Amino acid sequence: MRVLSMNRRTLLHVLGGGALACAIPRARAADARRLRIGIMAGEDEDIWRKVAANAAKDGLTLEIVTFSDYNTPNEALSEHDIDANAFQHGPFLQAQIEARGYRIVAAGNTYFSPIGLYSSRWHAVSDLPKGAVIGLPNDPSNEGRALHLLQHLGLVSLSPDAGLLPTALDVTENPHDLNFRELDAGIVGRTLADLDAAIVNTNWAFKAGIDIEKQRIGEESLDNNPYVNFIAVNESDAHAPWVATLVNAVHQPDVRQAILSIYHGAVVPAWS
Numbered sequence: 001m002r003v004l005s006m007n008r009r010t011l012l013h014v015l016g017g018g019a020l021a022c023a024i025p026r027a028r029a030a031d032a033r034r035l036r037i038g039i040m041a042g043e044d045e046d047i048w049r050k051v052a053a054n055a056a057k058d059g060l061t062l063e064i065v066t067f068s069d070y071n072t073p074n075e076a077l078s079e080h081d082i083d084a085n086a087f088q089h090g091p092f093l094q095a096q097i098e099a100r101g102y103r104i105v106a107a108g109n110t111y112f113s114p115i116g117l118y119s120s121r122w123h124a125v126s127d128l129p130k131g132a133v134i135g136l137p138n139d140p141s142n143e144g145r146a147l148h149l150l151q152h153l154g155l156v157s158l159s160p161d162a163g164l165l166p167t168a169l170d171v172t173e174n175p176h177d178l179n180f181r182e183l184d185a186g187i188v189g190r191t192l193a194d195l196d197a198a199i200v201n202t203n204w205a206f207k208a209g210i211d212i213e214k215q216r217i218g219e220e221s222l223d224n225n226p227y228v229n230f231i232a233v234n235e236s237d238a239h240a241p242w243v244a245t246l247v248n249a250v251h252q253p254d255v256r257q258a259i260l261s262i263y264h265g266a267v268v269p270a271w272s
Helices: 008-015 019-023 044-057 072-078 090-100 140-152 185-194 202-207 241-250 253-262
Strands: 002-006 034-040 061-067 084-089 104-112 116-118 133-137 171-173 179-183 197-200 216-219 228-234
Touching: 034 044, 034 072, 034 241, 044 061, 044 084, 044 241, 044 253, 061 072, 072 084, 072 090, 072 104, 072 228, 084 090, 084 241, 090 104, 090 140, 090 228, 104 241, 116 202, 133 140, 133 185, 140 197, 140 216, 179 185, 185 197, 185 202, 197 202, 228 241
Parallel strands: 002 061, 034 061, 034 084, 133 179, 133 197
Antiparallel strands: 084 228, 104 228, 116 197, 116 216
16 A cells, blocks of 8 residues: 655645645556545545555555645545545535535445534533633634534534524524634634633544543544435446455455554544
């Protein structure tokens, strides 16, 4: 398995035909046994080493391309600079489709990463003081998800018309006078010491050094949850034979165990 690392600046240079264009050649339809898969840098790299080994048994060679921000993997997929990505859930993809017109579809579930409410000051939701400052991820899908978690925890009420993508403007009741600080998803966890609490995606919580078990004071449930992560491919590739092979390489016992071990049970496999 070969791993390439890409950030938005590098990708745009590649797409612009600069000197790095050879770093990640465009997908070739005739080479369907060698695929480029985009994931987020970090813990998922260890998981995808297992996936790549499973895929190799079926004659599929995976080249793993790591990204450092949430927007670039779908841009790279839409441009056919990678063949698939695995980092997002449905509401995030839908928001990007609406904003950018991508023709990208889900191909198979990977895992469920509950978004959590964390605090280094308070031990329970009931301890949060009036006027508490709460950090929220600022991208549309994750901010909406965070606000729904606050509603689930009984801290706010949201307008029923807001759907899955509410903003702070859709908060109709805020009995604790919570103050929201909207930050990039990759930064909000790193500012936890300056906040009363923050809602952080599990992968970013690990990167920020948050103690998942000790500092989590609230989290989502998997039941009927739309935020399950999946492998995504271009709509034109949805029925390509390699897609089923790739999904099967993920849906294996060793990958299930890797997910549970690497994330210490805080992330769970999302296939039966």
